[in-house]
């Protein structure tokens with residue numbers, strides 16, 4: 128009951144904001160319209176700009192003209208509990224994450240969390256944003272807490288970092304760290320792909336069973352004070368930063384790899400430089416071909432991922448404490 132009430136409250140918006148968001152006029156002008164008695168809410172004149180209205184239910188009119196709410200994009204952070212499926216409808220009738228949200232707007236999960244995995248699940252009706260978050264090209268990292276059935280060995284950490292063969296192709300680089308003082312059985316792992324049951328399968332391939340898996344961050348957006356089953360709107364700052372993380376970065380090349388082909392030693396290099404076999408165009412084509420074949424691997428990774436575990440280490444410590452204290 129309490130949760131239903133708070134969901135209702137979350138839908139409310141200030142009357143002046145509703146009018147300006149609908150494109151009628153700027154916020155200040157909306158205040159004037161309201162003060163001067165030109166605005167009604169459900170047929171009643173309202174003169175207080177801060178009056179809360181529900182855009183889905185209340186009928187707001189300015190000078191007798193109905194104000195149509197602009198279809199707004201909605202961005203939600205849900206603490207998905209275990210025992211829920213990440214889908215809009217489950218054939219087997221199991222509870223779905225949609226049951227927890229209760230907004231009238233149709234929202235879609237950004238990626239999936241398994242039935243047994245809990246943690247951060249982002250939902251939105253903004254398809255472009257969803258795509259930005261999920262497409263591997265954008266390298267948006269997700270961080271998981273994983274509890275294993277036995278201590279992890281250093282060579283396996285290395286394998287996880289470098290890529291594990293799943294479905295016939297290697298996974299992209301992962302960031303992995305052992306959580307201190309937990310018998311080497313608990314790790315943080317950050318990945319930017321979203322293959323089916325990816326973290327579990329990566330670890331299973333190396334002979335570990337995952338006893339607990341919790342996503343603690345997606346695009347650096349965490350749960351904050353949410354409890355399992357609760358949700359909140361993403362803040363503007365989170366949205367801005369998530370978009371920034373997903374903005375493609377220029378690839379970083381090692382200097383030596385962008386030098387012209389030097390087959391045949393200095394002579395060979397000169398040949399390419401002089402462009403004997405076809406002039407400038409050929410030279411440019413060769414260079415582009417060489418670049419295309421060069422793996423985008425460097426000690427310097429784009430900032431969206433390389434420091435992800437470092438930058439949130441304090442939060443991770445807090446979460447580790449909570450998880451190990453069984454407060455979650």
Ligand code: URA
Pocket residue numbers: 239240241244323324325326327328340
């Ligand atoms: N990897 C998994 O194995 N499961 C999830 O739910 C998410 C990532």
